[in-house]
Amino acid sequence: MMPTIKDVARAAGVSVATVSAVANGTKYVSEPLVRRVRHAIDATGYQPHGVARSLKNGTTQTLGLIVTDITNPFFTAVARSVEDAAHLAGYAVVLCNSDEDVEKERVYLQLMRRRRVDALIWAPAGDVASYKDFRASQRAPTILLDRQIAGMPMDAVVVDNVRATREAIEHLIGLGHRRIALITGLPHLSTSRERLQGYRDAMAAHALKPSTRLVVQGNFRSESAHDAALRLLHMDPRPTAVFASNNLMAIGLLRAIRELGLRCPEDISVAAFDDFEEASLFTPGLTTIAQPTIAIGAKAVEIALKRIGERDDGHLPEVAKMQSVLRLRGSCGPPGGGPPRAGKRI
Amino acid sequence: MMPTIKDVARAAGVSVATVSAVANGTKYVSEPLVRRVRHAIDATGYQPHGVARSLKNGTTQTLGLIVTDITNPFFTAVARSVEDAAHLAGYAVVLCNSDEDVEKERVYLQLMRRRRVDALIWAPAGDVASYKDFRASQRAPTILLDRQIAGMPMDAVVVDNVRATREAIEHLIGLGHRRIALITGLPHLSTSRERLQGYRDAMAAHALKPSTRLVVQGNFRSESAHDAALRLLHMDPRPTAVFASNNLMAIGLLRAIRELGLRCPEDISVAAFDDFEEASLFTPGLTTIAQPTIAIGAKAVEIALKRIGERDDGHLPEVAKMQSVLRLRGSCGPPGGGPPRAGKRI
DNA sequence: ATCGTTTAGCTAAACGATTCGCTGGCAAGG
């Protein structure tokens, strides 16, 4: 079928050991033999059998990447970055979508073990209770992505959610808002909790005690935010600003505002976690918290490669906390449609 | 290190053959032995070594997927669909981004061969000249995605670009437009050529002979369309409508319109190939051609699996031509800001 | 009792690489 190293050896009239030495440059081989082997490789069209090599070497040169959904632009961007960094280091990437489903995730975790990925980069969907047996079963270095698992200290690359959200909310407060609503994500995820914490911190710092009705729960998907937003927007008095805890929920929120015929920012100011290309093209542009997606992916791979290189695994977990930036656009203005504050708005 | 089938065999007091038979259900094994083996598997935490299995079986249960850029929402959606379908059939997916770069692509094609993927799903970046030696070197079944390579009949899943574009342009003509501009993609790609063809067909069918200046070339990236659009919008007389040949270029086009302070659709109507979630949230909503991304990905996997199952490879190429739908939104109106036609606009 | 038949379960040979340790030829030193 496909030529093997044996075929090359036969064609060059040498042993397989010599072909291997030439192909990998692992040993000195005399000039004439090198030429003959090189020639035989070209002639046969030989490509080393990666699977056989993996078996012998005990390394697959593969990284596993489990995200909740690659169509979420945040994960798309991170995945792209992970793949770039991985390929640069000679690793390929196997991608899975857990859909925030712990059962599906269990299947994929098992898949990664069977395939003997050299390391796993993973945005976990569950909390510590879901991963009772994880420590025992997983052998490959594992780097958490975007989220941490409370009670399981592990390597992780996350963003400073508390600070980022606090700043965004304080921006709204600075514009004069007092009734600021929050649409949260799934409550067992560290990101949701931290973003909620940032909201509370900001409000408390300005002696605001928001009604609990202003904090409504979504599930990080567009639809949930749409429903939540409809409830919020029908409240009396209506909140003057709403913050969505991620990009998809921002979409749902905007849709609800559009449906009710409310004007933004005159009737309601909007901001959200996660930036995305189209955010600046909305009218008005959407104020967002932009995560450093490239840096996040690159950092995750960096830690993964470091762990692969380490013989022992007795190291302290490394938690890289990345910094986001608040991108001010036109969707936030003074409450009640007052005169817009100075500053560039898109 | 990790338990092997040998460890399980020892623990259960049977031979490795029996463990294999139990694990795979490939042979009858007596009830008591099955129990002992099952128990030993649990006790040891054994997970079959996928690499060794691949070597023996000659199949990796892996599909290669090469797209130009996963951050392009079209490819994101298709990739998601490919992965769903692949996983359902027990295959994993290795993902690569060629960035429309034939050199990078060559590296990835080689990677796929080394890794012995069972089939390859591939959006090629080059034309036939770039793939002179492809036929000889590639062994795995290969399904082209989104684009075909003129002069290389191969399995492919594409969309009916000519018809889709013709319909969109005819929609504009129907609104009264005569000076309709087109921003094309990279000229060597079948998608660009077919979309251009659809534009020409539509114009010709209505006895319109568009100035060649109305057809400007982009490269499928946002920036190129932005520049192209600036040139178009400064023309005198200005085109009354612009069609962008893909989603990213639609973004660049909209940005340019925004920068020049033009109103859409009063000053200029806009439509584009590729739908995306945010398209309906723009003001006005963007009229787009929505490709059936889920169906495209699923079909590609379907053909791939079929080919994997076939012993011989003497089959005629299968070209699946999928149908898109034109999503009418508010970005297209009568030229010169006339009264909007009847019908729902978002 | 002997033979043949059936069959559960075992032994060992692949799969295609890498690599340890050996071989044998040659140069230099005695």
Place this chain on the structure above:
DNA sequence: CCTTGCCAGCGAATCGTTTAGCTAAACGAT
């Protein structure tokens, strides 16, 4: 001339599976 040392290149074991082909036990028929 013989020994020693050196080293290019080779043979064969190994990685963890699957599976062809074998062994031996059990049983029925003669």
